[in-house]
Amino acid sequence: MSTSVDLAYEQVRKMAANFEFKPAERINETELSKRLGASRTPLREAMNRLVAEGLLVFEGGRGFFCQSLNPDLLVHLYELREALETSAVRLAVERATGEQLQDIERYLSNIAPRYIDGTPAREIVSLDEEFHLKIASLAGNPELQNMIELTYERIRYVRWIAMRDKIDITHAAHQGIYEAIKARDVDAAIDAMREHIRTSHEEAIDTVEKAYSQLYVPRQQN
Amino acid sequence: MSTSVDLAYEQVRKMAANFEFKPAERINETELSKRLGASRTPLREAMNRLVAEGLLVFEGGRGFFCQSLNPDLLVHLYELREALETSAVRLAVERATGEQLQDIERYLSNIAPRYIDGTPAREIVSLDEEFHLKIASLAGNPELQNMIELTYERIRYVRWIAMRDKIDITHAAHQGIYEAIKARDVDAAIDAMREHIRTSHEEAIDTVEKAYSQLYVPRQQN
DNA sequence: GAGCACGTGTTTGTATGCAGAGTGGCTTCA
């Protein structure tokens, strides 16, 4: 069964992850509830879940805001991602079945043709996420997987901007991670994953810092 | 400013973390709202946050339930804890200032006398958490710290039961972790933290498995 | 001209009411 709360949750979550709110923008509950075709009660319940997940911020007496991504937060989220994903890859090496590995291999060769210039950044990011979530699922730990997914949603919009010209490099990195897991080489797999995330991290930081200095400085609350 | 939602959130969070709901028990909103002196609307908003944090479970059409801790979930949460805390300790080695380290040292010697037989398990668990959160705060990453705290809350009740006779061992392990951080030895610090968590993990699993086989099997929903 | 006070319109915070789904017990029938 899908309730009004679930529906609102999914929609607002998508809106937040797809950056349809301006950073640090106050979200008008009445207007949004009208747009979603529900009343404020279920909408607020949904938004409270998103606060706990870090996609929105709540300020008593003022309402809900889009969480703005400053460089510090981005560093923290990438560190979190590294913590979670290196552990996931460690567990994946231990637990992945041959069948699961074959599935990954098929997936990688299926999507290889998409990794060419001209593919939109959003699609590349989405493919990248898909690969990482597949690896995460090999770890056999739904809690870990869930946190990884959440962290992705919080950095996704930066990656849309950052993911340029890096297309073939990403694909090569994924291949490397996969090979290491297949070889059951824990250290190599962890190193490959860490290196891959750090590269992505640096690009993202670059992007945000450029955005901060050149374009637009979101207003900080608190 | 502290709203009704915040108040309800804090109280229900405490109740959940302190195991005042039976595992997998349905929570009666009307009754609980009366008990907390608020109406159902803010209570439901608070409970939705706790769902996102994993302390409660929501089932459409039936309401909110206390999340029950089965052995699988416990394994997953301990793996998560290991992922988060080994990374935290890595960052702590890099970033901790001398002043912060002195603070930890003072803390450790201040609480040393409490680590004796006869101290209630709940207090020992609380001291243990406090130490780990202090280490986590040295990492200088609020997102990481927040996830560590959340993970603690979800396993706390098992630790109350599991934490017996292990009192001096815990204290020794903490000393070891601290020494390694102070010596800026990343590998030693990570190993010490990992070993410490795994010991705790095994005890917790033991406890839950015993509880499952002997005492009480919470009803699984789903 | 700058800053403060006031008032109005807007938005949030929470209580409440009602419809409908869920639950459990009772009856009835095989």
Added chain:
DNA sequence: TGAAGCCACTCTGCATACAAACACGTGCTC
């Protein structure tokens, strides 16, 4: 006697209403 269906009661899901807090613009004062 056991199981299935029905009925009544309870509880959730959501909309709405109202009060209180906030934001902003205007006018007054220094």
